[in-house]
Amino acid sequence: MLRRAAASLSRRAAPPARAAYASLADGWAQAAPNLDPPNVATDFMTEMKAPEGTGIPAKLTLNFYLPHGVEFDAAEVDSVTVPAESGDMGVLPGHMPSVARLRPGVLTVNTTDSDVKKYFVSSGYVMVHPTSVTDVTAMEAVPLEQIDADAAKKGLEDAKAALASASDDLAKAEAQVGVEVFTAMAAASN
Numbered sequence: 776m777l778r779r780a781a782a783s784l785s786r787r788a789a790p791p792a793r794a795a796y797a798s799l800a801d802g803w804a805q806a807a808p809n810l811d812p813p814n815v816a817t818d819f820m821t822e823m824k825a826p827e828g829t830g831i832p833a834k835l836t837l838n839f840y841l842p843h844g845v846e847f848d849a850a851e852v853d854s855v856t857v858p859a860e861s862g863d864m865g866v867l868p869g870h871m872p873s874v875a876r877l878r879p880g881v882l883t884v885n886t887t888d889s890d891v892k893k894y895f896v897s898s899g900y901v902m903v904h905p906t907s908v909t910d911v912t913a914m915e916a917v918p919l920e921q922i923d924a925d926a927a928k929k930g931l932e933d934a935k936a937a938l939a940s941a942s943d944d945l946a947k948a949e950a951q952v953g954v955e956v957f958t959a960m961a962a963a964s965n
Contacts, residue, residue, distance in 0.1 A: 831869035879959035931957035
């Protein structure tokens with residue numbers, strides 16, 4: 776059954792984007808034969824594949840980037856748990872490739888069975904590659920032990936007051952972001 780499906784897929788016409796680009800390139804060659812056709816995004820993409828026959832590695836390679844620095848750069852870790860918008864997502868070696876947006880919450884890095892590092896992240900993205908490499912980019916990240924629970928609760932109260940007294944859409948949106956971040960921060964610090 777799989778062989779029939781694969782054969783059926785290989786007989787199908789090129790995907791619409793590829794066919795549309797071929798049409799564009801043909802038209803370009805007729806209109807401007809002395810100019811190369813324009814590049815498109817797929818010209819710059821490389822296919823990331825794990826080398827065949829290598830199996831699943833024992834460790835996950837983690838890159839954890841912030842605008843002002845790097846927390847982990849090609850570090851070998853056991854696992855990472857990220858606060859994705861769709862829910863907490865655990866990443867182990869061999870994880871399915873995916874991209875997720877981060878919500879305010881706790882990012883947990885298990886470097887070994889006994890060494891666990893936790894960070895509070897405000898927002899960002901996680902990209903899991905098929906090569907057991909995970910890239911985390913966060914706007915802000917703070918080691919969890921550096922969060923002051925009382926300051927987080929005070930920030931939440933202030934953000935709720937700002938939301939209640941907001942007079943325009945921009946002020947409401949800014950206050951709502953504050954409520955979401957301080958709610959997650961207060962929960963993480965307990």
